[in-house]
Amino acid sequence: MKRLLKGGAVASGNGVLRADVLIDGEKIAAVGLNLPEEGAQVEDVTEKLLLPGFVDAHTHFDLDVAGTTTADDFASGTRSALRGGTTTVVDFACPNRGDSLRSALDAWHKKAGGKAACDYGFHMTLVEWNEKVKKELLHMYVNGVTSFKMYMTYPALRMEDADLFRALEEIRDLRALVGVHCENGDVIDALIAQGREKSPNGMGPAFHPLSRPAALEAEAIGRLLRIAQVANCPVNIVHLSSEAGMDEVRAARNRGQRVLVETCPQYLFLDDSVYYEDDFNTAAGCVCAPPLREESDRAALIQALAKGEIQTVCTDHCAFTPEQKAAGREDFTKIPGGLPGVETRGVLLYSNLVDNRRLSIGQMVRVLSENPAKLYGMWPRKGVLAAGSDADIVIYDPEAESVITGADQLSKAGYTPYEGFRTVGAIEKVYLRGTPAVERGKVSDEAKGQFVFRGRPLFNEV
Numbered sequence: 001m002k003r004l005l006k007g008g009a010v011a012s013g014n015g016v017l018r019a020d021v022l023i024d025g026e027k028i029a030a031v032g033l034n035l036p037e038e039g040a041q042v043e044d045v046t047e048k049l050l051l052p053g054f055v056d057a058h059t060h061f062d063l064d065v066a067g068t069t070t071a072d073d074f075a076s077g078t079r080s081a082l083r084g085g086t087t088t089v090v091d092f093a094c095p096n097r098g099d100s101l102r103s104a105l106d107a108w109h110k111k112a113g114g115k116a117a118c119d120y121g122f123h124m125t126l127v128e129w130n131e132k133v134k135k136e137l138l139h140m141y142v143n144g145v146t147s148f149k150m151y152m153t154y155p156a157l158r159m160e161d162a163d164l165f166r167a168l169e170e171i172r173d174l175r176a177l178v179g180v181h182c183e184n185g186d187v188i189d190a191l192i193a194q195g196r197e198k199s200p201n202g203m204g205p206a207f208h209p210l211s212r213p214a215a216l217e218a219e220a221i222g223r224l225l226r227i228a229q230v231a232n233c234p235v236n237i238v239h240l241s242s243e244a245g246m247d248e249v250r251a252a253r254n255r256g257q258r259v260l261v262e263t264c265p266q267y268l269f270l271d272d273s274v275y276y277e278d279d280f281n282t283a284a285g286c287v288c289a290p291p292l293r294e295e296s297d298r299a300a301l302i303q304a305l306a307k308g309e310i311q312t313v314c315t316d317h318c319a320f321t322p323e324q325k326a327a328g329r330e331d332f333t334k335i336p337g338g339l340p341g342v343e344t345r346g347v348l349l350y351s352n353l354v355d356n357r358r359l360s361i362g363q364m365v366r367v368l369s370e371n372p373a374k375l376y377g378m379w380p381r382k383g384v385l386a387a388g389s390d391a392d393i394v395i396y397d398p399e400a401e402s403v404i405t406g407a408d409q410l411s412k413a414g415y416t417p418y419e420g421f422r423t424v425g426a427i428e429k430v431y432l433r434g435t436p437a438v439e440r441g442k443v444s445d446e447a448k449g450q451f452v453f454r455g456r457p458l459f460n461e462v
């Protein structure tokens with residue numbers, strides 16, 4: 001079936017052009033002025049902004065953490081994503097130590113297959129390094145998993161420096177992309193132990209930011225980037241949260257290293273004052289790692305984003321209900337870490353950065369769609385409105401206004417950290433590969449996600 005979206009403002013990383021968009025089946029057939037209407041269902045999108053479907057390369061759906069499972073599985077998580085204009089997610093498959101990468105990939109295919117409402121891919125997490133894992137990397141790559149993840153914190157996940165180095169050398173040769181969670185786990189554990197000694201009667205969420213200071217993110221970023229310098233491997237710093245961390249990235253770039261940076265809406269629009277609130281649910285609802293930072297970090301990250309120093313804004317969506325978060329009422333270390341956000345990313349960026357001219361529309365498209373599609377090997381199938389690309393399209397009404405509320409979210413978290421945030425504009429409609437997937441806030445049952453077999457990361461094109 002053919003559809004002609006007529007008279008909209010079509011956005012790309014280069015800005016906005018007035019053009020019609022012709023959809024034929026799952027693909028965009030043409031983008032241009034005055035396209036012929038014959039044989040097509042015509043939809044008037046005058047005064048609307050047409051954006052390439054957003055790509056969220058950092059989600060955790062159906063993940064077992066801290067003795068519980070995330071509130072969102074692939075069904076609720078991807079419906080929440082779609083409603084927020086995200087047509088593709090890349091989730092983190094994660095083996096237990098001793099298990100093969102292959103078994104973890106199979107497990108994640110089972111979690112998502114038949115359930116996902118939007119398109120999806122997987123990164124593979126490396127939680128140990130040995131000959132077996134090394135051999136399996138190529139198998140991952142040829143099966144469409146061309147990005148990996150490593151942790152420098154969390155006892156069950158972290159890699160020691162020597163293993164980080166060995167893995168980086170292999171990933172370099174594979175020309176895959178690696179994202180790293182940078183925090184100094186040892187010193188964080190020491191700070192938590194100190195806190196426990198001083199407060200034997202319990203530690204509330206106010207200890208959370210104190211136990212994970214920005215300096216320990218910066219230290220880990222600096223260490224990783226020096227190891228990556230020796231391994232001669234490009235790296236992606238995921239969920240960058242601090243100005244001190246950004247400074248380490250700048251230093252490495254000044255040495256000539258290729259460093260990619262991801263940040264998240266929570267580090268751009270929220271700050272650590274929330275941890276000191278009396279209401280446990282409010283504070284616990286924002287416990288995540290790295291923690292929310294100071295107002296000055298927030299401002300510095302927005303500035304870095306505006307200068308093009310940050311390539312992607314993804315969400316790290318990892319949702320738990322207030323009941324799940326209550327497991328840490330007496331001890332903040334038992335609060336399952338993470339917050340919901342997959343539904344609100346696009347509208348938050350438009351409302352808080354584009355409307356006030358901190359970012360151009362082109363810059364927003366780059367960090368939400370174009371750059372993640374390029375870095376994660378989906379370009380130009382995803383991330384752009386052009387002939388031959390998947391017809392993943394967000395129709396944004398810049399004139400609408402709304403207020404974000406937890407009650408309105410499709411995420412099973414049951415709350416949003418952005419409660420009461422006013423939005424400028426609203427997502428009016430979302431197409432997923434040519435199928436109307438969201439209309440006026442309702443996700444259609446027709447929306448069916450597919451696994452995206454990803455290819456080579458395009459480091460040089462972001």
Ligand code: MN
Nearest residue numbers: 058060316318
């Ligand atoms: Mn994460």
